[in-house]
Amino acid sequence: MVKKARSDQKKFSDEEKKFKKEICTLQKADRRKANDIARMKLQHERVANRLKIQSAKDASEVKKLKMLLLKRTEHKAKAQGTVKLG
Numbered sequence: 001m002v003k004k005a006r007s008d009q010k011k012f013s014d015e016e017k018k019f020k021k022e023i024c025t026l027q028k029a030d031r032r033k034a035n036d037i038a039r040m041k042l043q044h045e046r047v048a049n050r051l052k053i054q055s056a057k058d059a060s061e062v063k064k065l066k067m068l069l070l071k072r073t074e075h076k077a078k079a080q081g082t083v084k085l086g
Helices: 002-085
Strands: none
Touching: none
């Protein structure tokens, strides 16, 4: 009877250790996933910020080029107008 009790107690403690180890493994995996998700979110935000900055630069460059083109066409129109009149 005592041997059976000791055997049952050993089984129980072995199962308990096994389950605790499994829980620790799962918690570790959950922490890794959470860290991976946080890192990916941060990367996504950085990429989004870079794209916003780049698109703003591109828009200002396009605006600048349009203004230069408009000035060039105005100068050409004035030059052609003065040549025809002169």
